[in-house]
Amino acid sequence: MASPRIEGDTLPSLTKTITQSKIEQFESCGIIERENIHNNVDLAKKRLGTTYAIASGRMSVAFVSESLRKYFGPDVFNHSGSVSLKFLRPVKDGDILTISGTIIHTETVDNGTRVTAEINCENQDGNATAVGQGTAIIP
Amino acid sequence: MPDQELKIYDYDKVEIGEELGSYEYVLTQEMLDNYRASIDDPEAPFPTLAVKHDATALAMVYVDNTGGVNAGNEAEFFNPPIPGKKIKVTGRIHDKYLRRDKPYMVIEATAEDEDGRLIERLRTYQMKKPDEVGKKWHPQG
Numbered sequence: 364m365a366s367p368r369i370e371g372d373t374l375p376s377l378t379k380t381i382t383q384s385k386i387e388q389f390e391s392c393g394i395i396e397r398e399n400i401h402n403n404v405d406l407a408k409k410r411l412g413t414t415y416a417i418a419s420g421r422m423s424v425a426f427v428s429e430s431l432r433k434y435f436g437p438d439v440f441n442h443s444g445s446v447s448l449k450f451l452r453p454v455k456d457g458d459i460l461t462i463s464g465t466i467i468h469t470e471t472v473d474n475g476t477r478v479t480a481e482i483n484c485e486n487q488d489g490n491a492t493a494v495g496q497g498t499a500i501i502p
Numbered sequence: 503m504p505d506q507e508l509k510i511y512d513y514d515k516v517e518i519g520e521e522l523g524s525y526e527y528v529l530t531q532e533m534l535d536n537y538r539a540s541i542d543d544p545e546a547p548f549p550t551l552a553v554k555h556d557a558t559a560l561a562m563v564y565v566d567n568t569g570g571v572n573a574g575n576e577a578e579f580f581n582p583p584i585p586g587k588k589i590k591v592t593g594r595i596h597d598k599y600l601r602r603d604k605p606y607m608v609i610e611a612t613a614e615d616e617d618g619r620l621i622e623r624l625r626t627y628q629m630k631k632p633d634e635v636g637k638k639w640h641p642q643g
Contacts, residue, residue, distance in 0.1 A: 388540035392552035420572040449574040
């Protein structure tokens with residue numbers, strides 16, 4: 364069982380290096396093959412006006428989930444966790460993301476204590492690429 | 503997989519609450535390994551994130567030539583999927599709205615496995631005017 368958490372605790376910080384190869388590998392996990400702004404630079408240029416493909420926002424969801432899972436433990440997070448992110452800037456080949464978070468709230472719910480963390484994803488320039496919240500319920 | 507003719511996506515015609523139907527696939531160990539490698543997390547339990555259940559549900563109903571930019575995601579995790587098990591996904595249009603004159607659509611998918619274990623619920627907030635986002639990122643044009 365996870366130990367009680369308190370407001371002000373920090374999540375394990377993660378650093379992730381983004382490559383186009385990783386972006387395309389993530390895309391290849393799908394069950395339908397399709398060209399998109401993540402695996403086709405020309406399509407990204409046409410639709411977004413960028414000179415590069417961008418990483419799926421779901422990669423950031425996965426990174427944040429890893430940090431939360433390491434904080435709460437898999438028995439808790441994998442069965443009661445949630446992630447909510449707003450994407451602010453593109454993530455692309457060559458970026459180095461840092462995922463961090465702080466516990467900001469706890470509340471008693473029917474099946475335990477819901478713990479909420481404020482989440483930040485920053486690139487190597489210190490610019491936020493995504494912000495949001497993560498939660499889990501500790502029995 | 504649904505065996506139906508795809509419709510042309512039209513933001514104005516899409517309805518809130520519209521069902522996108524359901525589809526099934528078998529999650530393989532290879533998919534799990536591939537997902538874990540892509541995010542450098544050898545213990546990542548939800549490769550379903552990369553399958554993009556909600557976007558896949560939309561793509562099985564609509565041909566979307568507009569495209570969109572993912573403005574946000576909400577994911578809820580209930581039970582890690584088990585390789586070798588069949589996953590059933592049900593999708594729908596959760597919401598659509600205008601914000602700062604930009605059209606947004608929210609798609610949602612819920613996944614459970616062949617034993618009825620709830621796996622994951624995913625929502626994606628798509629901004630359906632992607633060139634506007636590009637201008638914001640590159641204001642010099």
